[in-house]
Amino acid sequence: MTGNVHAGPAGGATRANEDGGVGIVTPRDYHHPAPFPLELGGILEQLTLRYETYGTLNSDASNAILLCHPLSGDHHAAGRHFHTDRKPGWWDPFIGPGRPFDTNRWFVIAVNCLGGCQGSTGPASINPATGRAWGVDFPQITLRDMVRAQRALIHSLGIHHLHSVAGGSMGGMQALLWAVDFPGESERVLAIACSYRLDAQAIAFNEIARNAILSDPEWRDGHYAADAGPRTGLAIARMLGHITYLSRANLERKFARRERPPHSPPPRTLLPGRAPFPIQYEVESYLNYQGSIFPDRFDANAYLHITKATDRFDLSEGRPLEEVFDRVRSTIHLIGFSSDWLYPPSCNAPLLDALRTTGKPHTATIIDTDTGHDSFLLPSPALSQALRMALEN
Secondary structure, three states: OEEEEEEEEOOOOOOOOOOOOOOEOOOEEEEOOOOEEOOOOOEEOOOEEEEEEEOOOOOOOOOEEEEEOOOOOOOOOOOEOOOOOOOOOOOHHHEOOOOOEOOOOOEEEEEOOOOOOOOOOOOOOEEOOOOEEOHHHOOOOOHHHHHHHHHHHHHHOOOOOEEEEEEEOHHHHHHHHHHHHOOOOEEEEEEEOOOOEOOHHHHHHHHHHHHHHHOOHHHHHHOOOOOOOOHHHHHHHHHHHHHHHOOHHHHHHHOOOOEOOOOOOOOOOOOOOOOOOOOOEHHHHHHHHHHHHHHHOOOHHHHHHHHHHHHHOEOOOOOOHHHHHOOOOOEEEEEEEOOOOOOOHHHHHHHHHHHHHHOOOEEEEEEEOOOOHHHHHOOOHHHHHHHHHHHHO
C-alpha cells in the first residue's frame, strides 16, 4: 500500500478513559548475557533494560508490537503500577482492550531505552569497574545502540519477527532504524511525529538545553550525588523543550496573556532570584511547574547523552536515501501533525521521495491539529484511526 493520507481534524484533547485499560502492571528487567559493544566504541560489561508488556504472546509469537518511547518517556506506556498512581503510562489512551493497540489481539512491549534513567543501564547506573555511578563517564551512545539493545531483549522473549514497531518523536526515529538495520524483522513500522534526521534548528534547541545543565554550579563536572545535581539547569532545559512540543495556537488558547490571580500561592519553581521579577503570567507559572517536576524523575546526565544521541541520528548516513531504503522490507507508515514545528511533516519529503523511487510500500498521514509536536501523546479520533489503519495494512 503506497500513498499519502490526510486525516481530518484531531479535535481537542480529552482526559484518557481510566476504565477498560490494562490495569496494574509490573515492570521486568532483561539482563544481557554478554558484554554489549557500542557503535562509537567502548563496551558495556553489564546491560539491563527495563520493560513492560501488555496482552498475551500467541503460540507462534506473531502478534508482538514493540513501542519505542520519546525523549522523556520510558517503559511505562500504559496502566498503573499502583492503584494510588495519579496518572497512567504515557500512551495509555491507545493501549488496552479495544484501543488502537488492542491487547486482546496484540502483545505490546515497551522498553526504557539504553541510556535512560528508569531502570535501564544509563549514566545513573553503577559502573562495575568503579562501584560508583557512571555519571558523565558513561560511554557515548547512539539511537542505533538503543535499537540493537531492544532487539536483544525481543529475541530473549522468543520473538524473531515483529508485527510492528511504533514510536513517536525519538521513538519514531528508532522505529525507522528497525526497518533499515534489520530488514524483514518487522512487518510494519509506525514512525510518528519524527524526522529521518534532525535539522539545524532541532540540534540548536538541544544545545541550548545542554548548556543550561552544564552551566549549573551543581553540575560538578558530571559527578553529582544521586539526590543532587544540576536540578535548576535541567529544569530550564525542560522548560525550553516543552515550548518546542507545543504550538503558538495551543499556548495562546491555554494561556493567552492571562495573569495569575492576586494573592494566589507562589507557583512551584526551581529558579533562584525571582524576587525582582515575580511570576506574573499563567504561562510562566505553567513552564516553571513543568521544569520543577522534571528533575524528580529524570537524570541530567541521561538527558545529555540521549539528546546528543538524537542529534547524531541521520538515517541517510551521508548516502542517498534511495540506497538506504533499497534493503527495507517493512511497510513504512509516517504519521505527522500539521502544527508540529519541531519535526514538521515537510522535513520528511526526501524520505518520501526515496520510498516512492524504490517502490517500497508506505503511507504518509498528516493529521490536522493545532496542538503541536506533542499531538502524538494526546487522545484524538484522528490519531486513533491512523494507528488502527497502520496496524492493519
